[in-house]
Amino acid sequence: MSDLNNNDMKKSRFAEGLNSDRALADAKLAAVVDLDEKYYMNTFGKRTMVCFERGEGMYLWDTSGRRYTDFFGGIAVNVLGHAHPVLRDAICSQAGKLIHCSSIYYIENQAKLAEIIVKHSCADKVFFSNSGAEANEGAIKLARMYFSKKGMHDKYRIITAVNSFHGRTLTTLAATGQNKFHKNCGPMPQGFSYVPLNDIQALESAICDETCAVMLEPIQGESGVRPADLDYVAAVRKLCDDKDILMILDEVQTGMGRTGKLFGYQHTGVEPDIFTLAKGLGGGVPIGALCAKEHVALAFEPGDHGSTFGGNPLACAAGLAVMNTIISDDLAENASTMGAYLKDSLKRLPASGEGMGAMIKEVRGTGLMVGIEMENPKAAEVRQYLFEKGFLVGSVGSSIIRLLPPLIVRKPDIDALVGVMRNTPAFN
Numbered sequence: 001m002s003d004l005n006n007n008d009m010k011k012s013r014f015a016e017g018l019n020s021d022r023a024l025a026d027a028k029l030a031a032v033v034d035l036d037e038k039y040y041m042n043t044f045g046k047r048t049m050v051c052f053e054r055g056e057g058m059y060l061w062d063t064s065g066r067r068y069t070d071f072f073g074g075i076a077v078n079v080l081g082h083a084h085p086v087l088r089d090a091i092c093s094q095a096g097k098l099i100h101c102s103s104i105y106y107i108e109n110q111a112k113l114a115e116i117i118v119k120h121s122c123a124d125k126v127f128f129s130n131s132g133a134e135a136n137e138g139a140i141k142l143a144r145m146y147f148s149k150k151g152m153h154d155k156y157r158i159i160t161a162v163n164s165f166h167g168r169t170l171t172t173l174a175a176t177g178q179n180k181f182h183k184n185c186g187p188m189p190q191g192f193s194y195v196p197l198n199d200i201q202a203l204e205s206a207i208c209d210e211t212c213a214v215m216l217e218p219i220q221g222e223s224g225v226r227p228a229d230l231d232y233v234a235a236v237r238k239l240c241d242d243k244d245i246l247m248i249l250d251e252v253q254t255g256m257g258r259t260g261k262l263f264g265y266q267h268t269g270v271e272p273d274i275f276t277l278a279k280g281l282g283g284g285v286p287i288g289a290l291c292a293k294e295h296v297a298l299a300f301e302p303g304d305h306g307s308t309f310g311g312n313p314l315a316c317a318a319g320l321a322v323m324n325t326i327i328s329d330d331l332a333e334n335a336s337t338m339g340a341y342l343k344d345s346l347k348r349l350p351a352s353g354e355g356m357g358a359m360i361k362e363v364r365g366t367g368l369m370v371g372i373e374m375e376n377p378k379a380a381e382v383r384q385y386l387f388e389k390g391f392l393v394g395s396v397g398s399s400i401i402r403l404l405p406p407l408i409v410r411k412p413d414i415d416a417l418v419g420v421m422r423n424t425p426a427f428n
């Protein structure tokens with residue numbers, strides 16, 4: 001057989017091998033999709049056609065072995081990236097000792113995680129939940145109890161912002177200032193009013209004798225990365241002080257270094273009475289936190305609140321590993337510098353001709369919480385195009401692309417993403 005034929009045969013066997021690998025991977029994905037469609041409630045609509053098998057740092061690999069760079073971080077959760085050795089070792093070691101007992105016993109990790117949050121924030125006391133919605137439920141309940149226990153039983157109303165998002169339980173949905181979430185699951189819990197963000201006059205007019213708290217996100221995440229102005233937050237603080245109202249900040253998305261400071265309120269020069277955390281706190285292990293000033297926290301007395309899983313040894317081991325790593329590796333600072341570099345790179349994309357630059361109306365956000373508002377309603381197409389090129393991003397509505405990468409992101413990954421955006425078609 002000639003060398004030429006020999007080479008051709010090798011190539012064709014290689015291609016056959018590739019084809020059969022691909023067929024196997026496709027079959028594996030199809031089997032998962034089948035199971036999902038048969039047995040899982042469809043609350044997500046049409047999901048992206050991929051199933052991830054493993055991750056490391058900024059990268060995820062799917063069932064076919066294809067690598068993706070993660071600029072979405074499980075919606076702001078994987079702050080340390082994937083399979084971070086410190087987090088992995090903390091979870092594995094804790095799982096080998098004690099996963100769960102009950103909060104009727106003392107839990108070392110729970111006490112230590114509360115301590116580190118208090119030492120690095122304006123809070124004096126912490127309570128752990130399993131999610132952001134639960135942490136916010138706790139915040140709402142604490143604010144109401146604070147006044148009720150002073151005899152002010154009618155001071156229960158909470159003002160939140162239009163387009164806010166506070167969670168999926170009925171009360172946090174009622175707190176969420178978006179009508180679409182209130183449909184078909186009523187009667188909704190009472191006592192919430194909504195005002196446009198960054199309009200202090202509107203807030204002042206909405207306050208009444210029954211108002212017990214104002215609850216805001218430092219940057220609205222789920223509605224498309226919409227920041228509260230720093231002077232607005234300061235004015236809200238003053239108004240709350242003047243009117244004897246509590247200020248609650250929902251830092252479920254903005255906390256844990258995301259915005260370039262450990263907590264979003266640290267940009268504002270003022271401190272909330274209560275703030276909540278979740279998402280990045282466990283780096284992927286479910287845990288939320290309700291954090292409050294001492295005089296407010298005292299409103300919770302024994303029996304007033306609780307949680308079976310909240311603050312268990314495993315979740316708190318994860319929280320400790322994440323908090324310690326964010327602090328020791330200065331990841332909030334990295335979020336600040338990489339966030340500025342990312343925004344700057346996006347703004348430098350050519351504003352005319354081919355590529356995404358011509359579609360961009362505004363780039364906004366702080367640190368590594370970045371929203372790209374586009375001129376055209378093609379966010380889903382852009383997200384899919386980037387996915388096909390190996391980059392994971394989020395989209396909100398029809399025209400906003402959302403970037404929430406792990407806080408470990410470095411320039412080469414940002415350059416790679418922006419390089420692909422340079423050639424992203426306009427989808428007109």
Ligand SMILES: Cc1ncc(COP(=O)(O)O)c(C=O)c1O
Pocket residue numbers: 131132133134136165166167168217221222250251252253278279
């Ligand atoms: C600001 C904010 N609050 C609360 C929540 C709800 O958190 P969870 O999904 O952990 O209940 C979210 C989730 O996206 C959020 O972004």
